[in-house]
Amino acid sequence: MMTSFAKYWNRRSTGGALLFATATIFVAAAVSREPTAAAAAERTLASDDDPASWGGPPTFRRLSEDQYKRSIAQIFGADIVVPGRFEPPVREDGLLAIGSARVIVTPAGLEQYAIRAHEISAQIVEGKRRNDDLKCAPAAPGTFDDACASQFLGKYGRLLFRRPLTRPELAAVMTLSRSAAKASGSFAKGVESGLASLLLSPSFVFRLETTEPDPLHKTAQRLDSYSLATRISFLLWDAPPDAELLNAASSGALRDPAGLQRQVDRLIASPHFEQGVRAFFSDMLAYDQFGGLSKDASLFPIFNPRLRDDAQEQSLRTIVDHLLVQQGDYRDLFTTKKTFLSRSLGALYGVKVDSRAFNGWMPYTFPADDPHSGLLTLAGFSMLDASHEGRSSPTIRGKTVRENLLCQPVPPPPANVNFDLVQNVNDPVLKTARARLTAHQDNPVCAGCHRMMDPVGLSLENFTPVGGYRTQENGVTIDASGTFEGKSYKNVTEFTHLLHDSPTVTSCVVQRAYEYGVGRKVATSEEGWLETANQGFAKDGYRFPALMRLIATSPEFERVSAARLAPPLKVASTK
């Protein structure tokens, strides 16, 4: 197990050129299974037509709850109520974004989508906030205005499907609307049914990516313009493309490097970029675990849902302020003394908070001698352990750092481990978590993984399960020293500085942001590009918006490996 770990971790630091050469050979083997044998044979010898990477398959991703709600708000207005329960997301390979490309919609889930489709549609067509685009509706009951319905359904169909409706699609929704209008005697009911069918289509509920041959690389495929616009928009905004981005896709502007750059810059400059950054870090840091998170009230009376929500918001505010407002270096997130405090957090950190002037959140800088510095020392990290409600688990914390911040997956424990010794909190001899875990590491079956997880987690033991600070456990002083990537540290502050300086930390966020955007694990042929992106990130002073720009404008971002050709788009409406 150690060997495979070492291999995995060392791969990151292998020389870029060697790694790239190896990757190319791998790819040749991998793509030889693709449709045309001639093209494959061509690829076994590097050709000038070959792209730098072969990408991965196009994805078919279910919209998350936030993405669904944001789509409705962006397209129809923020006051539209989106009812019903959403199916739980699934995390795979470290990201919900990757899980979204593997989940299905169950019948119970579809029942909810159907309820939503009808209730949303009724609000838009018949409700108080009747859509302006329906002013053309015929006045006489029992009549149906084809032009009015077609204009309305075509326009909103394009925004919902993130591409124009095809002729058969528009024809189908018009047929439905007409017959529903006839049956009910109401034009509005007809259009409402039509709109509901768009909201209930897999073309809205999922992001279905389609591809086209890449004119720049004869041997390769790329996303079509609409699928690219959608990828970019969800990466940067966690929301569907707006009308302007769709127009850039239909006009071909997105295919011109300057046009692409312009759109990406526009999206990054928009206030919506903040929601995109929040969505990315919420996924990368597994903040979905905050939902329903609880701690034992009798052991931690300070904990309540308000403190929990504030802890999450504190971390996100710190991230957004540092990366976007201050345009800070990503690495400084791990050491920064700057944060924001709400009243409930003030009580936790022992700081008097007067947040009235700041809309509930007071900017705050921890004093130089305060142990709090950086994301890992905030309550949002300390309490985010859904499986332990009554105490801290250095193993879980260590696993979280390894997997979420260093992109080092930890294999599951063997099934037949005897944990007797490990965490008996009442052990008369082994009084601290460190003592108990050290004993555990003597078991060779466990040692391989625990040596990776536990030291990191133990360095954070000064923080209680709800994020308070402590120096002792069971009357014994907590020892937060250890070594990380071959360098020793005495306490959590030194540890966070080692994280700050670790290239693993920066390469991990590059990898995760890319995987988040493409909705799959990074492919072997993309390792070389990741190295280039790491260098680009460094050159840009580890500015996060620059990283997002680099990803969104890169040819690799639109590269897809398998053909999923959209039939030539017979466009039914363009606006």
Add this chain to the structure above:
Amino acid sequence: MTSWTRRSILQGVLRGSAITVALPLLDCLLDINGEAMAAGRPIPTRFGTWFWGCGINQRRFFPDKFGTDFEFKAETMPLTPHKDKVTIFSGFNAILDGQPNLTHWSGVMSMLTGTAPSQGGNGIGRAPASTLDCLIADHIGTDTRFKSLQIACTGQSSVSYSMRAGNTVNPSEIDPVSLYTRLFGPQFQDPNSGKFTPDPNVMLQQSVLSSVKESRDQLMRKVGAADKARLDQYFTSVREIEQQLAVQLQPPAPAEACVVPKAPKALEPGTTWEDATKMHDVLTDLLVMALACNQTRVFHVALSSAVSNLRRAGQSVALHELTHEEPIDAKLGYQVEATYFLERSMGVYATLIKKLDSVKEGNGTLLDHSLVMAMSESNLAKLHTLESIPMIVAGSAGGKWRAGQHINGKGDTVARVGLTIQQAMGMPVASWGTGANTTDKTVTEVV
């Protein structure tokens, strides 16, 4: 009643003239054999799975004797009043068949799918095939409003061991108010009200679903091989909801035992034993009436996740952690703190059995017309053992199942129990399972 067609209702209702149809008054007949018939139709058989996490202490759980002359042990004692109506299975193993022992996953999947899973662990993962409740729902769940219902008691809708092949669970209902609205809200047609008013909106919803379905072929051409199954599942779900709506356009058959419950009060979920069992009580009240009112015939209840986060108020450690880290008491031979939960789990199951048994249907009870299988994902959770996985079935499937026994599996695959249940539910299945778990050996003692 034969003159009812969807079209005739549709035309009448959608044009604005609401039609209300008088139904024959509640009319429960007994046929000449004494078998219960409701309005001339046999009383349906229901099926459910009831899951609790983190296993058992087998010496305190399984009776010593096999057959009908057995005595319950400390952890099964709450089942005593229902002895004649329960069947205990011991000695049935989840066979790993070359796959790793995926902690808190291999056991539950082997039992429910007859297949050792290859991906997952810690209570979540990929189902290698459809779970038993889904298979049975495909068979008996098509003419009720809901094909099946899932319920979880700790506030997490992702806690569900009802799955189609893949990584997505059939999400659980976790909130009494929304479950009530879904079951008995405005869309509910009281089978005993004596009148039936088809809802015109249901017909419009049906035509919307039908239109969505028509895009299937066109879209299937657009997705790659790996995603075809996922897209196809979407359309399968569309069809199921279409059928669900079709049921609502039919006058409901009278249901003797159906009493529309009162709307429950809001209840905050929690992970303490008290919170979870209170939630179980409220949610299963609704479930039992959903069964009695013919809203569904298949269900799944999860008292906790397989990695049980149940804990006692004021205790720092939850059940799953306790099973792994609490020392075994040298004198007693088991983990005292963990056992607090284990020996109460069957008590909670017994409350559901009692509720089902108190609903009279024909010449028996709702329980008599059901099979409800309680199970956990391991035997001894501490070591994730998969030998003699605990399974207890309550009910007798309308007379097709001989209850009141303790059955010895002698090391056979757990899939034998799943096979036998399917057969008792009337499914034409001769063999079930994958690889070493494949079996055609019915548990003949019970059917």
